[in-house]
Amino acid sequence: MGQTLLRLCREEGSGCQAVAAVARTVVNRVVDGVPYFTASELARVPAFDVAIDFSLPDGFDAVLALCRARGAALVSGTTGLNAAQQAALDAAASAIPVVWASNFSLGVAVLHALVERAAAMLPGWACDIVEAHHVHKRDAPSGTALTLGAAAQAGGADPRYASIRAGDIIGEHLVQFTGTGERIELVHRASNRDIFARGALHAAQRLHGRPPGRYRLGELL
Numbered sequence: 001m002g003q004t005l006l007r008l009c010r011e012e013g014s015g016c017q018a019v020a021a022v023a024r025t026v027v028n029r030v031v032d033g034v035p036y037f038t039a040s041e042l043a044r045v046p047a048f049d050v051a052i053d054f055s056l057p058d059g060f061d062a063v064l065a066l067c068r069a070r071g072a073a074l075v076s077g078t079t080g081l082n083a084a085q086q087a088a089l090d091a092a093a094s095a096i097p098v099v100w101a102s103n104f105s106l107g108v109a110v111l112h113a114l115v116e117r118a119a120a121m122l123p124g125w126a127c128d129i130v131e132a133h134h135v136h137k138r139d140a141p142s143g144t145a146l147t148l149g150a151a152a153q154a155g156g157a158d159p160r161y162a163s164i165r166a167g168d169i170i171g172e173h174l175v176q177f178t179g180t181g182e183r184i185e186l187v188h189r190a191s192n193r194d195i196f197a198r199g200a201l202h203a204a205q206r207l208h209g210r211p212p213g214r215y216r217l218g219e220l221l
């Protein structure tokens with residue numbers, strides 16, 4: 001995701017300028033004019049308006065602390081965060097603008113609304129969420145499956161989860177409602193990671209300059 005974000009930032013008319021990149025391991029200090037830093041070097045990161053975080057739960061805390069220290073906004077798409085990390089996001093929102101979303105695609109934002117509505121209209125039906133991702137994905141169920149599950153719960157359903165890790169699948173989420181003699185399937189398939197990065201860049205532009213607070217992606221799209 002980091003490489004995708006940097007490529008999209010370089011596109012003419014992106015409206016964003018990457019001033020630094022952060023990774024666990026830094027081989028080349030500067031790539032395409034962007035300086036790279038490790039988590040232990042964050043104090044040297046130049047001034048920035050918004051940090052966009054797609055890392056792993058063990059990389060998240062340092063980025064959040066950096067944003068608080070600099071008074072900068074944070075857009076995070078890192079999944080698998082624990083309850084303490086979500087609480088830290090809430091606490092940071094008193095000082096800086098933040099948005100966290102399990103999925104930055106427009107289609108999944110719409111799917112959340114459809115799932116809640118379907119769940120509310122289908123009391124007593126079984127709800128199953130099946131997600132499929134590439135073999136490198138560490139967390140399961142995916143962050144998106146869990147937030148779709150929360151939407152189903154908000155509609156009164158009691159979702160069950162199944163995860164598939166295979167090949168280079170970008171990300172697929174099926175929400176299935178099963179009654180007696182009939183079944184509804186709501187499905188989103190991502191075929192390109194650019195959708196997530198474009199959504200995050202868009203959210204960053206909309207978040208910049210806002211007062212401190214925890215924003216929902218729907219408020220920024």
Ligand SMILES: NC(=O)C1=CN([C@@H]2O[C@H](COP(=O)(O)OP(=O)(O)OC[C@H]3O[C@@H](n4cnc5c(N)ncnc54)[C@H](OP(=O)(O)O)[C@@H]3O)[C@@H](O)[C@H]2O)C=CC1
Nearest residue numbers: 001023024025039054055058059077078079102103104196
């Ligand atoms: N919300 C959304 O729309 C989406 C969310 N995601 C989520 O984004 C996250 C990243 O996904 P993906 O890009 O596929 O994962 P990758 O493993 O390919 O990339 C993770 C990046 O984070 C860096 N990183 C990891 N740990 C640390 C650390 N402790 N300190 C500093 N840097 C660190 C890695 O550095 P290095 O390269 O040196 O290891 C790497 O650059 C996952 O949580 C995934 O679920 C993914 C796609 C869409």
Ligand SMILES: O=C(O)C1=N[C@H](C(=O)O)C[C@H](O)C1
Nearest residue numbers: 079102103137142143144171
């Ligand atoms: O790790 C991924 O790749 C993805 N992670 C997010 C998630 O956990 O839901 C979003 C997307 O499905 C891709």
